Amino acid sequence: MAKQMKYQTIKEVFRRFHELEPEPKGELHHTNAYTLTVAVALSAQATDAGVNKATRDLFKIADTPQKMLALGLDGLTEHIKTIGLFRQKAKNVIKMSQLLVDEFDGEVPSSRAALISLPGVGRKTANVVLNMWFHMPTQAVDTHIFRLGNRTGIAPGKDVDAVERAIEDNVPAEYQLHAHHWLILHGRYVCKARKPVCANCIIRDLCPFEEKTL
Structure with a gap:
Protein backbone atom coordinates (compact mmCIF):
# COMPACT_ATOMS: atom_id res chain seq x y z
CA MET A 1 0.00 0.00 0.00
CA ALA A 2 1.46 3.36 -1.04
CA LYS A 3 1.35 6.37 1.24
CA GLN A 4 -1.44 8.88 0.74
CA MET A 5 -0.64 10.99 -2.30
CA LYS A 6 -0.44 14.74 -1.68
CA TYR A 7 -3.51 16.82 -2.49
CA GLN A 8 -1.83 18.92 -5.19
CA THR A 9 -0.55 15.76 -6.89
CA ILE A 10 -4.02 14.21 -6.83
CA LYS A 11 -5.41 17.41 -8.31
CA GLU A 12 -2.91 17.13 -11.18
CA VAL A 13 -3.81 13.44 -11.66
CA PHE A 14 -7.47 14.26 -12.14
CA ARG A 15 -6.73 17.33 -14.23
CA ARG A 16 -5.00 14.97 -16.67
CA PHE A 17 -7.83 12.42 -16.52
CA HIS A 18 -10.30 15.22 -17.26
CA GLU A 19 -8.21 16.56 -20.12
CA LEU A 20 -8.02 13.10 -21.70
CA GLU A 21 -11.72 12.23 -21.19
CA PRO A 22 -13.90 15.13 -19.94
CA GLU A 23 -17.10 13.06 -19.73
CA PRO A 24 -16.23 9.42 -18.92
CA LYS A 25 -19.10 6.96 -19.21
CA GLY A 26 -19.87 3.65 -17.59
CA GLU A 27 -19.77 0.68 -19.94
CA LEU A 28 -22.97 -1.09 -18.84
CA HIS A 29 -25.78 -0.65 -21.36
CA HIS A 30 -29.05 0.69 -19.94
CA THR A 31 -32.03 2.79 -20.94
CA ASN A 32 -33.40 4.01 -17.61
CA TRP A 133 -28.45 8.16 -13.11
CA PHE A 134 -28.98 10.73 -10.38
CA HIS A 135 -25.63 12.53 -10.93
CA MET A 136 -24.52 12.40 -7.32
CA PRO A 137 -20.76 12.46 -6.51
CA THR A 138 -20.76 8.95 -5.04
CA GLN A 139 -17.77 6.60 -5.27
CA ALA A 140 -18.37 2.98 -6.26
CA VAL A 141 -15.20 1.10 -5.33
CA ASP A 142 -14.60 -2.08 -7.33
CA THR A 143 -11.48 -4.24 -7.58
CA HIS A 144 -9.91 -1.89 -10.13
CA ILE A 145 -10.33 1.19 -7.93
CA PHE A 146 -9.22 -0.67 -4.81
CA ARG A 147 -6.02 -1.78 -6.55
CA LEU A 148 -5.37 1.59 -8.18
CA GLY A 149 -6.09 3.56 -5.02
CA ASN A 150 -3.56 1.54 -3.05
CA ARG A 151 -0.95 1.16 -5.79
CA THR A 152 -0.78 4.88 -6.56
CA GLY A 153 -1.60 6.35 -3.16
CA ILE A 154 -4.52 8.31 -4.62
CA ALA A 155 -6.88 6.57 -2.20
CA PRO A 156 -5.15 3.98 0.00
CA GLY A 157 -7.22 1.84 2.34
CA LYS A 158 -7.40 -1.63 3.85
CA ASP A 159 -10.92 -2.27 2.53
CA VAL A 160 -13.34 -0.82 -0.02
CA ASP A 161 -15.03 1.42 2.55
CA ALA A 162 -11.69 2.99 3.49
CA VAL A 163 -10.84 3.57 -0.17
CA GLU A 164 -14.26 5.12 -0.76
CA ARG A 165 -13.69 7.53 2.15
CA ALA A 166 -10.19 8.33 0.90
CA ILE A 167 -11.55 9.32 -2.51
CA GLU A 168 -14.23 11.49 -0.90
CA ASP A 169 -11.69 13.11 1.41
CA ASN A 170 -8.81 13.67 -1.01
CA VAL A 171 -10.13 14.13 -4.55
CA PRO A 172 -10.93 17.80 -5.34
CA ALA A 173 -14.65 18.56 -5.36
CA GLU A 174 -14.73 19.51 -9.04
CA TYR A 175 -13.64 15.97 -9.96
CA GLN A 176 -15.80 13.98 -7.55
CA LEU A 177 -18.69 13.34 -9.95
CA HIS A 178 -16.57 11.46 -12.48
CA ALA A 179 -13.79 10.25 -10.16
CA HIS A 180 -14.84 6.62 -9.97
CA HIS A 181 -15.27 6.34 -13.75
CA TRP A 182 -11.82 7.76 -14.45
CA LEU A 183 -10.30 5.38 -11.90
CA ILE A 184 -12.19 2.32 -13.15
CA LEU A 185 -11.24 2.95 -16.76
CA HIS A 186 -7.60 3.62 -15.85
CA GLY A 187 -7.48 0.46 -13.74
CA ARG A 188 -9.22 -1.65 -16.37
CA TYR A 189 -7.15 -0.62 -19.39
CA VAL A 190 -3.86 0.84 -18.12
CA CYS A 191 -3.09 0.11 -14.47
CA LYS A 192 -3.91 -3.58 -14.81
CA ALA A 193 -3.49 -6.04 -11.96
CA ARG A 194 -0.71 -8.26 -13.26
CA LYS A 195 0.91 -6.22 -16.00
CA PRO A 196 0.24 -2.50 -15.69
CA VAL A 197 0.89 -0.71 -18.97
CA CYS A 198 3.02 2.00 -17.41
CA ALA A 199 4.43 3.12 -20.77
CA ASN A 200 0.92 4.28 -21.74
CA CYS A 201 0.11 5.86 -18.36
CA ILE A 202 -0.56 9.60 -18.34
CA ILE A 203 0.24 9.84 -14.62
CA ARG A 204 3.39 7.72 -14.65
CA ASP A 205 5.59 10.60 -13.47
CA LEU A 206 3.26 11.19 -10.50
CA CYS A 207 2.84 7.55 -9.46
CA PRO A 208 5.07 6.08 -6.71
CA PHE A 209 4.59 2.47 -7.90
CA GLU A 210 8.12 1.07 -7.78
CA GLU A 211 7.64 -1.82 -10.19
CA LYS A 212 6.86 0.33 -13.21
CA THR A 213 6.79 -1.73 -16.39
CA LEU A 214 7.91 -0.82 -19.89
Missing part, protein backbone atom coordinates in the same frame (compact mmCIF):
# COMPACT_ATOMS: atom_id res chain seq x y z
CA ALA A 33 -32.77 3.89 -13.87
CA TYR A 34 -34.31 0.43 -13.58
CA THR A 35 -32.27 -1.23 -16.32
CA LEU A 36 -29.14 0.43 -14.91
CA THR A 37 -29.88 -0.98 -11.44
CA VAL A 38 -30.47 -4.45 -12.86
CA ALA A 39 -27.34 -4.31 -15.02
CA VAL A 40 -25.12 -3.23 -12.13
CA ALA A 41 -26.57 -5.93 -9.87
CA LEU A 42 -25.90 -8.53 -12.57
CA SER A 43 -22.32 -7.31 -13.05
CA ALA A 44 -21.10 -8.56 -9.66
CA GLN A 45 -18.37 -11.14 -10.38
CA ALA A 46 -19.03 -10.74 -14.11
CA THR A 47 -17.67 -8.55 -16.88
CA ASP A 48 -19.56 -5.55 -18.25
CA ALA A 49 -19.25 -7.05 -21.74
CA GLY A 50 -20.81 -10.30 -20.55
CA VAL A 51 -23.68 -8.48 -18.87
CA ASN A 52 -24.29 -6.30 -21.94
CA LYS A 53 -24.49 -9.41 -24.13
CA ALA A 54 -27.03 -11.03 -21.79
CA THR A 55 -29.19 -7.93 -21.36
CA ARG A 56 -29.25 -6.83 -25.02
CA ASP A 57 -32.45 -8.76 -25.73
CA LEU A 58 -33.68 -8.83 -22.12
CA PHE A 59 -34.07 -5.06 -21.84
CA LYS A 60 -36.01 -4.92 -25.10
CA ILE A 61 -38.83 -6.84 -23.45
CA ALA A 62 -38.33 -6.10 -19.74
CA ASP A 63 -37.24 -2.52 -19.07
CA THR A 64 -39.56 -1.89 -16.11
CA PRO A 65 -40.20 -3.82 -12.88
CA GLN A 66 -43.69 -4.67 -14.09
CA LYS A 67 -42.43 -6.14 -17.37
CA MET A 68 -39.72 -8.09 -15.54
CA LEU A 69 -42.32 -9.63 -13.25
CA ALA A 70 -44.43 -10.51 -16.29
CA LEU A 71 -41.39 -12.22 -17.84
CA GLY A 72 -41.03 -14.25 -14.65
CA LEU A 73 -38.16 -16.08 -13.01
CA ASP A 74 -37.82 -18.77 -15.67
CA GLY A 75 -37.86 -16.27 -18.51
CA LEU A 76 -35.28 -14.05 -16.83
CA THR A 77 -33.06 -17.01 -15.97
CA GLU A 78 -32.99 -18.07 -19.62
CA HIS A 79 -31.75 -14.60 -20.65
CA ILE A 80 -28.95 -14.33 -18.09
CA LYS A 81 -27.73 -17.92 -17.88
CA THR A 82 -24.36 -16.95 -19.39
CA ILE A 83 -23.59 -14.72 -16.37
CA GLY A 84 -21.92 -16.05 -13.24
CA LEU A 85 -24.24 -16.83 -10.31
CA PHE A 86 -27.19 -16.36 -12.68
CA ARG A 87 -29.71 -18.36 -10.66
CA GLN A 88 -29.30 -16.30 -7.50
CA LYS A 89 -29.12 -13.08 -9.48
CA ALA A 90 -32.36 -13.94 -11.29
CA LYS A 91 -34.11 -14.52 -7.95
CA ASN A 92 -32.79 -11.19 -6.64
CA VAL A 93 -33.92 -9.28 -9.73
CA ILE A 94 -37.44 -10.69 -9.44
CA LYS A 95 -37.57 -9.89 -5.71
CA MET A 96 -36.15 -6.42 -6.40
CA SER A 97 -38.77 -5.80 -9.07
CA GLN A 98 -41.58 -6.88 -6.78
CA LEU A 99 -40.34 -4.61 -4.00
CA LEU A 100 -40.04 -1.66 -6.39
CA VAL A 101 -43.66 -2.18 -7.44
CA ASP A 102 -44.94 -2.71 -3.90
CA GLU A 103 -42.95 -0.05 -2.04
CA PHE A 104 -41.75 2.51 -4.59
CA ASP A 105 -44.53 2.72 -7.21
CA GLY A 106 -42.26 0.99 -9.71
CA GLU A 107 -39.64 3.74 -9.58
CA VAL A 108 -35.99 3.36 -8.59
CA PRO A 109 -35.42 5.51 -5.46
CA SER A 110 -32.71 8.18 -5.31
CA SER A 111 -31.74 7.34 -1.72
CA ARG A 112 -28.77 5.11 -0.90
CA ALA A 113 -30.59 3.61 2.09
CA ALA A 114 -33.63 2.81 -0.04
CA LEU A 115 -31.50 1.33 -2.81
CA ILE A 116 -29.58 -0.90 -0.41
CA SER A 117 -32.90 -2.22 0.89
CA LEU A 118 -33.49 -3.82 -2.52
CA PRO A 119 -32.50 -7.51 -2.93
CA GLY A 120 -29.15 -7.90 -4.69
CA VAL A 121 -28.23 -4.23 -4.27
CA GLY A 122 -25.23 -3.46 -2.07
CA ARG A 123 -23.45 -0.21 -1.39
CA LYS A 124 -21.35 -0.38 -4.56
CA THR A 125 -24.38 -0.95 -6.79
CA ALA A 126 -26.28 1.84 -5.02
CA ASN A 127 -23.37 4.23 -5.51
CA VAL A 128 -23.17 3.44 -9.23
CA VAL A 129 -26.89 4.12 -9.69
CA LEU A 130 -26.76 7.33 -7.66
CA ASN A 131 -23.77 8.51 -9.67
CA MET A 132 -24.71 7.47 -13.20
Whole structure:
Protein backbone atom coordinates (compact mmCIF):
# COMPACT_ATOMS: atom_id res chain seq x y z
CA MET A 1 0.00 0.00 0.00
CA ALA A 2 1.46 3.36 -1.04
CA LYS A 3 1.35 6.37 1.24
CA GLN A 4 -1.44 8.88 0.74
CA MET A 5 -0.64 10.99 -2.30
CA LYS A 6 -0.44 14.74 -1.68
CA TYR A 7 -3.51 16.82 -2.49
CA GLN A 8 -1.83 18.92 -5.19
CA THR A 9 -0.55 15.76 -6.89
CA ILE A 10 -4.02 14.21 -6.83
CA LYS A 11 -5.41 17.41 -8.31
CA GLU A 12 -2.91 17.13 -11.18
CA VAL A 13 -3.81 13.44 -11.66
CA PHE A 14 -7.47 14.26 -12.14
CA ARG A 15 -6.73 17.33 -14.23
CA ARG A 16 -5.00 14.97 -16.67
CA PHE A 17 -7.83 12.42 -16.52
CA HIS A 18 -10.30 15.22 -17.26
CA GLU A 19 -8.21 16.56 -20.12
CA LEU A 20 -8.02 13.10 -21.70
CA GLU A 21 -11.72 12.23 -21.19
CA PRO A 22 -13.90 15.13 -19.94
CA GLU A 23 -17.10 13.06 -19.73
CA PRO A 24 -16.23 9.42 -18.92
CA LYS A 25 -19.10 6.96 -19.21
CA GLY A 26 -19.87 3.65 -17.59
CA GLU A 27 -19.77 0.68 -19.94
CA LEU A 28 -22.97 -1.09 -18.84
CA HIS A 29 -25.78 -0.65 -21.36
CA HIS A 30 -29.05 0.69 -19.94
CA THR A 31 -32.03 2.79 -20.94
CA ASN A 32 -33.40 4.01 -17.61
CA ALA A 33 -32.77 3.89 -13.87
CA TYR A 34 -34.31 0.43 -13.58
CA THR A 35 -32.27 -1.23 -16.32
CA LEU A 36 -29.14 0.43 -14.91
CA THR A 37 -29.88 -0.98 -11.44
CA VAL A 38 -30.47 -4.45 -12.86
CA ALA A 39 -27.34 -4.31 -15.02
CA VAL A 40 -25.12 -3.23 -12.13
CA ALA A 41 -26.57 -5.93 -9.87
CA LEU A 42 -25.90 -8.53 -12.57
CA SER A 43 -22.32 -7.31 -13.05
CA ALA A 44 -21.10 -8.56 -9.66
CA GLN A 45 -18.37 -11.14 -10.38
CA ALA A 46 -19.03 -10.74 -14.11
CA THR A 47 -17.67 -8.55 -16.88
CA ASP A 48 -19.56 -5.55 -18.25
CA ALA A 49 -19.25 -7.05 -21.74
CA GLY A 50 -20.81 -10.30 -20.55
CA VAL A 51 -23.68 -8.48 -18.87
CA ASN A 52 -24.29 -6.30 -21.94
CA LYS A 53 -24.49 -9.41 -24.13
CA ALA A 54 -27.03 -11.03 -21.79
CA THR A 55 -29.19 -7.93 -21.36
CA ARG A 56 -29.25 -6.83 -25.02
CA ASP A 57 -32.45 -8.76 -25.73
CA LEU A 58 -33.68 -8.83 -22.12
CA PHE A 59 -34.07 -5.06 -21.84
CA LYS A 60 -36.01 -4.92 -25.10
CA ILE A 61 -38.83 -6.84 -23.45
CA ALA A 62 -38.33 -6.10 -19.74
CA ASP A 63 -37.24 -2.52 -19.07
CA THR A 64 -39.56 -1.89 -16.11
CA PRO A 65 -40.20 -3.82 -12.88
CA GLN A 66 -43.69 -4.67 -14.09
CA LYS A 67 -42.43 -6.14 -17.37
CA MET A 68 -39.72 -8.09 -15.54
CA LEU A 69 -42.32 -9.63 -13.25
CA ALA A 70 -44.43 -10.51 -16.29
CA LEU A 71 -41.39 -12.22 -17.84
CA GLY A 72 -41.03 -14.25 -14.65
CA LEU A 73 -38.16 -16.08 -13.01
CA ASP A 74 -37.82 -18.77 -15.67
CA GLY A 75 -37.86 -16.27 -18.51
CA LEU A 76 -35.28 -14.05 -16.83
CA THR A 77 -33.06 -17.01 -15.97
CA GLU A 78 -32.99 -18.07 -19.62
CA HIS A 79 -31.75 -14.60 -20.65
CA ILE A 80 -28.95 -14.33 -18.09
CA LYS A 81 -27.73 -17.92 -17.88
CA THR A 82 -24.36 -16.95 -19.39
CA ILE A 83 -23.59 -14.72 -16.37
CA GLY A 84 -21.92 -16.05 -13.24
CA LEU A 85 -24.24 -16.83 -10.31
CA PHE A 86 -27.19 -16.36 -12.68
CA ARG A 87 -29.71 -18.36 -10.66
CA GLN A 88 -29.30 -16.30 -7.50
CA LYS A 89 -29.12 -13.08 -9.48
CA ALA A 90 -32.36 -13.94 -11.29
CA LYS A 91 -34.11 -14.52 -7.95
CA ASN A 92 -32.79 -11.19 -6.64
CA VAL A 93 -33.92 -9.28 -9.73
CA ILE A 94 -37.44 -10.69 -9.44
CA LYS A 95 -37.57 -9.89 -5.71
CA MET A 96 -36.15 -6.42 -6.40
CA SER A 97 -38.77 -5.80 -9.07
CA GLN A 98 -41.58 -6.88 -6.78
CA LEU A 99 -40.34 -4.61 -4.00
CA LEU A 100 -40.04 -1.66 -6.39
CA VAL A 101 -43.66 -2.18 -7.44
CA ASP A 102 -44.94 -2.71 -3.90
CA GLU A 103 -42.95 -0.05 -2.04
CA PHE A 104 -41.75 2.51 -4.59
CA ASP A 105 -44.53 2.72 -7.21
CA GLY A 106 -42.26 0.99 -9.71
CA GLU A 107 -39.64 3.74 -9.58
CA VAL A 108 -35.99 3.36 -8.59
CA PRO A 109 -35.42 5.51 -5.46
CA SER A 110 -32.71 8.18 -5.31
CA SER A 111 -31.74 7.34 -1.72
CA ARG A 112 -28.77 5.11 -0.90
CA ALA A 113 -30.59 3.61 2.09
CA ALA A 114 -33.63 2.81 -0.04
CA LEU A 115 -31.50 1.33 -2.81
CA ILE A 116 -29.58 -0.90 -0.41
CA SER A 117 -32.90 -2.22 0.89
CA LEU A 118 -33.49 -3.82 -2.52
CA PRO A 119 -32.50 -7.51 -2.93
CA GLY A 120 -29.15 -7.90 -4.69
CA VAL A 121 -28.23 -4.23 -4.27
CA GLY A 122 -25.23 -3.46 -2.07
CA ARG A 123 -23.45 -0.21 -1.39
CA LYS A 124 -21.35 -0.38 -4.56
CA THR A 125 -24.38 -0.95 -6.79
CA ALA A 126 -26.28 1.84 -5.02
CA ASN A 127 -23.37 4.23 -5.51
CA VAL A 128 -23.17 3.44 -9.23
CA VAL A 129 -26.89 4.12 -9.69
CA LEU A 130 -26.76 7.33 -7.66
CA ASN A 131 -23.77 8.51 -9.67
CA MET A 132 -24.71 7.47 -13.20
CA TRP A 133 -28.45 8.16 -13.11
CA PHE A 134 -28.98 10.73 -10.38
CA HIS A 135 -25.63 12.53 -10.93
CA MET A 136 -24.52 12.40 -7.32
CA PRO A 137 -20.76 12.46 -6.51
CA THR A 138 -20.76 8.95 -5.04
CA GLN A 139 -17.77 6.60 -5.27
CA ALA A 140 -18.37 2.98 -6.26
CA VAL A 141 -15.20 1.10 -5.33
CA ASP A 142 -14.60 -2.08 -7.33
CA THR A 143 -11.48 -4.24 -7.58
CA HIS A 144 -9.91 -1.89 -10.13
CA ILE A 145 -10.33 1.19 -7.93
CA PHE A 146 -9.22 -0.67 -4.81
CA ARG A 147 -6.02 -1.78 -6.55
CA LEU A 148 -5.37 1.59 -8.18
CA GLY A 149 -6.09 3.56 -5.02
CA ASN A 150 -3.56 1.54 -3.05
CA ARG A 151 -0.95 1.16 -5.79
CA THR A 152 -0.78 4.88 -6.56
CA GLY A 153 -1.60 6.35 -3.16
CA ILE A 154 -4.52 8.31 -4.62
CA ALA A 155 -6.88 6.57 -2.20
CA PRO A 156 -5.15 3.98 0.00
CA GLY A 157 -7.22 1.84 2.34
CA LYS A 158 -7.40 -1.63 3.85
CA ASP A 159 -10.92 -2.27 2.53
CA VAL A 160 -13.34 -0.82 -0.02
CA ASP A 161 -15.03 1.42 2.55
CA ALA A 162 -11.69 2.99 3.49
CA VAL A 163 -10.84 3.57 -0.17
CA GLU A 164 -14.26 5.12 -0.76
CA ARG A 165 -13.69 7.53 2.15
CA ALA A 166 -10.19 8.33 0.90
CA ILE A 167 -11.55 9.32 -2.51
CA GLU A 168 -14.23 11.49 -0.90
CA ASP A 169 -11.69 13.11 1.41
CA ASN A 170 -8.81 13.67 -1.01
CA VAL A 171 -10.13 14.13 -4.55
CA PRO A 172 -10.93 17.80 -5.34
CA ALA A 173 -14.65 18.56 -5.36
CA GLU A 174 -14.73 19.51 -9.04
CA TYR A 175 -13.64 15.97 -9.96
CA GLN A 176 -15.80 13.98 -7.55
CA LEU A 177 -18.69 13.34 -9.95
CA HIS A 178 -16.57 11.46 -12.48
CA ALA A 179 -13.79 10.25 -10.16
CA HIS A 180 -14.84 6.62 -9.97
CA HIS A 181 -15.27 6.34 -13.75
CA TRP A 182 -11.82 7.76 -14.45
CA LEU A 183 -10.30 5.38 -11.90
CA ILE A 184 -12.19 2.32 -13.15
CA LEU A 185 -11.24 2.95 -16.76
CA HIS A 186 -7.60 3.62 -15.85
CA GLY A 187 -7.48 0.46 -13.74
CA ARG A 188 -9.22 -1.65 -16.37
CA TYR A 189 -7.15 -0.62 -19.39
CA VAL A 190 -3.86 0.84 -18.12
CA CYS A 191 -3.09 0.11 -14.47
CA LYS A 192 -3.91 -3.58 -14.81
CA ALA A 193 -3.49 -6.04 -11.96
CA ARG A 194 -0.71 -8.26 -13.26
CA LYS A 195 0.91 -6.22 -16.00
CA PRO A 196 0.24 -2.50 -15.69
CA VAL A 197 0.89 -0.71 -18.97
CA CYS A 198 3.02 2.00 -17.41
CA ALA A 199 4.43 3.12 -20.77
CA ASN A 200 0.92 4.28 -21.74
CA CYS A 201 0.11 5.86 -18.36
CA ILE A 202 -0.56 9.60 -18.34
CA ILE A 203 0.24 9.84 -14.62
CA ARG A 204 3.39 7.72 -14.65
CA ASP A 205 5.59 10.60 -13.47
CA LEU A 206 3.26 11.19 -10.50
CA CYS A 207 2.84 7.55 -9.46
CA PRO A 208 5.07 6.08 -6.71
CA PHE A 209 4.59 2.47 -7.90
CA GLU A 210 8.12 1.07 -7.78
CA GLU A 211 7.64 -1.82 -10.19
CA LYS A 212 6.86 0.33 -13.21
CA THR A 213 6.79 -1.73 -16.39
CA LEU A 214 7.91 -0.82 -19.89
